[in-house]
Amino acid sequence: MAYTHNLxxxxxxxxxxxxxxxESYWAGDINQAELHNRAAxxxxxxxxxxxxxxxxxxxxxxxxWYDHVLSTTLLLNAIPKRHQSDNSNPLDTLFRIGRGRAPSGCACAASEMTKWFNTNYHYIVPELHAGQEFSLGYSELFxxxxxxxxxxHNVKPVLVGPVTYLYLAKCDGEEFDKLTLLPSLLAVYGQALNKLKALGVxxxxxxxxxxxxxxPEGYLQALTQSFTHLSKHQVKLLLATYFDEVNQYLENIQSFAVDGVHFDVVSNNADLSALDEVVGQERVLSLGIVNGRNVWRTDLEAVYExxxxxxxxxxxxxxxxxxCSLLHSPVDLEQEQQLDDELKSWLAFAxxxxxxxxxxxEALAQQSNIALVEYSKAVKHRAQSTRVNNADVQARVKSLTANDGKRHSKFAQRIALQQQALNLPLLPTTTIGSFPQTQDIRQTRRDFKAGCISNAEYEQVMQEQIQFAVEQxxxxxxxxxxxxxxxxxxxxxxxxxxLEGFAFTQFGWVQxxxxxxxxxxxxxxDVSRSQxxxxxxxxxxxxxxxxxxxxxxxxxxxxxxxxxVRDDLDKPSIANQIALALRDEVVDLQNAGIKVIQIDEPAFxxxxxxxxxQWQAYLDWAAYAFRVSASGVEDATQIHTHMCYSEFNDIIGAIADMDADVITIETSRSNMELLSAFEHFDYPNDIGPGVYDIHTPNIPxxxxxxxxxxxxxxxxxxRRLWVxxxxxxxxRGWEETKEALNNMVIATKELRKELS
Known part of the structure; x- marks a missing residue:
């Protein structure tokens, strides 16, 4: 009989x-004992x-506590030197690596943060160096x-694999082969497996x-070496892969010394017979049959078949x-009381x-899919729902041409008009968009949504907050x-x-x-803008x-x-629907007298x-969708965009293809290392490299x-730089925000004198 488990x-x-x-612990409102009680x-x-x-x-x-990759760093005792302190306990060290600050110990630059594969989850990048020594460190896993x-409970411990850990790590200012660290790393993983075995795992x-x-071939060899070593520690190993198919490595996987393999068969149309053959009858074949990254109810009738x-x-x-892990899914649909019954019937959370x-x-055990047919009726109904489709939106997307993704003139002509119209100084200063969301702001929003205050009262408070931000x-x-x-x-x-075509939840939070x-x-x-x-x-x-x-x-x-995102329409079409709705908003802003418009693309x-x-095909349609949203305005209107935590070397050509007049990017955590992408690519437009990290409370x-x-x-x-x-x-809080921005403006004014 089939067996169920969760990643x-x-x-x-x-x-x-x-x-x-x-956050209460960081603020000093609770102690570490209470923090542990709440987590338990x-x-x-x-x-x-x-x-x-x-x-x-x-x-x-x-x-x-913060991130599972960071937890692995503590497990391996791979703590960067600047975060090591005799004055703090291991948990505070963990927080200091992630935030640059903890309730105890000194403050210092936080470790770099970037996206976990192609998700919106961020992990803390491990920092390694030649000769790195690993040892079994702090971990609450045991x-x-x-x-x-x-x-x-019957349990299955989960570990970030050693080869993935090395692949994700950055080299601390040194060029060396990270894979040379694998033997030392595997020794610590072996110790961890021995401890788990002793616990009856x-x-x-x-x-x-x-x-x-x-x-690269070296990483495939490292995976073989890794599993050969780890298989000696008398626990059964389940190799977990997810987010995409692994067809090109099936022969390698077949040779790995593991007792089972998990495949994501939702993200692709995997050949189950091929996976069955690769794994063999003696090993466990785990199939990821439910989408761990989205919220739609599964067609269990189809899964059964x-x-x-x-x-x-x-x-x-x-x-x-x-x-994959349900980390990327909200916790429980039963909490949602404001979704209409039809929409709610289409959904499933963790x-x-x-x-x-x-x-x-249960259906497989009973050899009957009757219950699954009933469960899947809502999925079939959604596929046929007239509520989902908007003929006008579909026709507008279908009529898009290449010209809809072009500004009237080239950047050189546009920027001349913009400089004349805006008359900004060398190194113009700005911020990325949001200012502190204070407790008063959040409470006002909650009161308004709960019907405790009127629309007029809500708008008055918001106007007061806007006025305050402008004055600051x-x-x-x-x-x-x-x-x-x-x-x-x-x-x-x-x-x-x-926007039409969207729904929002009360408790659909994800980290x-x-x-x-x-x-x-x-x-x-289908997506459209009604006003x-x-x-x-x-x-x-x-x-x-x-x-x-x-x-x-x-x-x-x-x-x-x-x-x-809906799973019944291709992503380029959905992106173009959204782009057209935003295009209407951009034109309305321009017509209302707004001369600078920022269209953020941190997820690009x-x-x-x-x-x-497969990158180029994606970059082509993604850059086109951005240009559609931005290209309805006159040349003198300046279009900005913003990106954060990206490897720009991979996409620098596509960034240029977006043709924003100004791009602001995250560079402070990497000490401007991300600007290396611009050394070998003649990026034509203006750029604002971030000069301080807002994800830490430290004041630069x-x-x-x-x-x-x-x-x-x-x-x-x-002349092409913004600050x-x-x-x-x-x-962030207002006091730290004002102090940091004041330092930013002082630095800029001093540099204007030096650079002019």
Whole structure:
């Protein structure tokens, strides 16, 4: 009989309990003992939810205080020297690596953060060096195994695979082959497996998602070496791959010394018979049959038909699971009380996805799919729903041409007109868009949504907050202002609430990084704009100042990839629908007198396919969608965009192809290393490399920012440089924001004198 297991469960809690506990600890409101108590309650609820849903083997090690890659760094005792301190305990060291600061110990630069493959989850990049020594360090994994077993659960510890860990790591200013560190690394992994064996663990899940990439030969050899070594430690190893197919490496996988292999069969039309042959009858074949990254109910009738014969052949060596960790899914659909019944019937969150596994297991055991046919009726209904399709939107997308993705003139002509119209100084200063979302702002929004205050009262408070943000920027003498986005809950959710074809949830939170959670909207139908979304707020802000006010929009690619996207229409078509809606907004902003408009695309890089051979096709349609959104305006209107935490070497040509007049990018955590992409590519337009990291509470000093701008000016002419933070400021407090921005402006003014 088929067996069910899970690769990972959301760690944040049903109501983001982990976020609030961790932030309370950072603020000094609770001690570490209370923090551990709250986290234990979340873990225990998570295990209970999965067990009650029918999951046989529960993951342990999927819980993390900040990030599971960072937890692995602590496990391996690979702590960067600047984060080592005799004055703090291991948990505070972990927080200092992620944030640059912890309740105890010194403050220092946080480690770099970037996207986990092609998801909107961020991990803390390990920092390694030649001769790196690993040892078994701080980890709560072993205690969590004991905790779960004491509650009667059958558990499967989860580890980031050693080869994936090395692949994701950065070399600390040195050029060396990271794979030379593998033997030392494997020795520590072996020690961890021995400890787990001593705790009575039978299976350990080794995550090696790099198998979905197109790998250098050395990494394939390293995977073989890794599993050969780890297989000697008397625990059964389940190799887990996910996010894409691994067809090009099936022969390699066949030779790996593992006891089972997990394949994601949702992200592609995998040949199950080929996977069955590769794994063999003696080993476990795990199939990811439920989409771990989206919110749609699974067509379990179709799943049953797909795997029934395989189940009869394999019996208990067939395991059923989500495609990947459910980390990327909201926790529990049952909390949602404001979704209409029809839409809700189309959805499944993490708890429901676990229940789907239980339903399939039971149907296979009974050799009857009657219950699955009933369950899947809602899926069939959605496919036929007239509510999903809008003929006018589809016709507008179909009529798009190449000219719809072009500005009237080339950049050289546009920038001349813009400089004449805007008359900005050398090194213009600006911010990325958002200002601190204070408790008063959040409370006002909650009161308005709950009906406790009127629309007029809500708008008055938001206008007061906008006025305050404008006054602060004028006092700081920033050149191009923003309205601060007080009225916006999230840069994507806000637009999802105002566009047709979107739905939003009450508790559909997923982790983005650390304690930061986002609540993605759900794209369930064709997208259109019924009325202006930002014009009124931006016009009001512009009326308060003689300086230029940026209109602030989220771009089509980011809205697409930071939403739970419909799975019944191709992504380029959805992106173009969103782009046309935004194009109307951009034109309305221009016509309202807004001369600078920013269309953020932080998700541009993460949307790329995992396989490099598929990149160009994606970059072509993604850049086109951006240009469609931006190209309805006159040449004198300046279009900005923003990207963060991207490997720009991979996409520099596509960034140029987007043809934004100004791009602002994250570069501070990497000490301007990301600008190396611009050394060998003659990027034609203006650029604002971020000069300080907003994801840490540390205040950058003037000399630090001056040094960064000098470094940028060595790669890009100063006349084409802007000065700005590396991202929006909504998660920061006002006092630290003002101090940091004041230092930024001082640094800029000093540099204007030096560089002029």
């Amino acid at each position: 990972g469960f959301p760690r944040i809690g049903k109501r983001r309990e982990l976020k609030f506990a961790v 309650a979340i873990r225990q609820e998570n295990w209970a939810l999965q067990a009650q849903a029918g999951v046989d083997l529960l993951p342990v090690g999927d819980f993390a 205690a969590h195994v004991e905790e779960a077993k004491a509650l009667g 039978e299976w350990v899940q080794i995550d090696e998602p790099i198998l979905t990439l197109e790998l 797909r795997i029934q014969a395989l189940n009869e052949k394999r019996g208990d060596t067939l395991w059923l699971a989500p495609s 708890a429901q996805k676990c229940a789907e596994l239980g339903l399939v297991k 920027q004028e006092a700081l003498d920033i050149d191009v202002l923003v309205h601060g986005e007080a009225e916006r809950n999230d840069m994507v959710e806000y637009f999802g609430e105002l 983005s990084y650390g304690s930061r959670c986002v609540k993605p909207p759900i794209i369930w139908g 202006p979304m930002t014009v009124r707020w931006t016009q009001y802000a512009q009326s308060l100042t003689d300086k230029y006010m940026k209109g602030m929009l989220t771009g089509p690619v980011t809205i697409l990839f930071w939403s739970f 890089r993460e949307g790329m396919p995992l396989k490099q051979s 000093d003037v000399s630090w920012m001056k040094a960064l701008i000098h470094k940028a000016a060595q790669k890009i002419p100063a 700005n933070p590396d991202c929006g400021l909504k998660t």
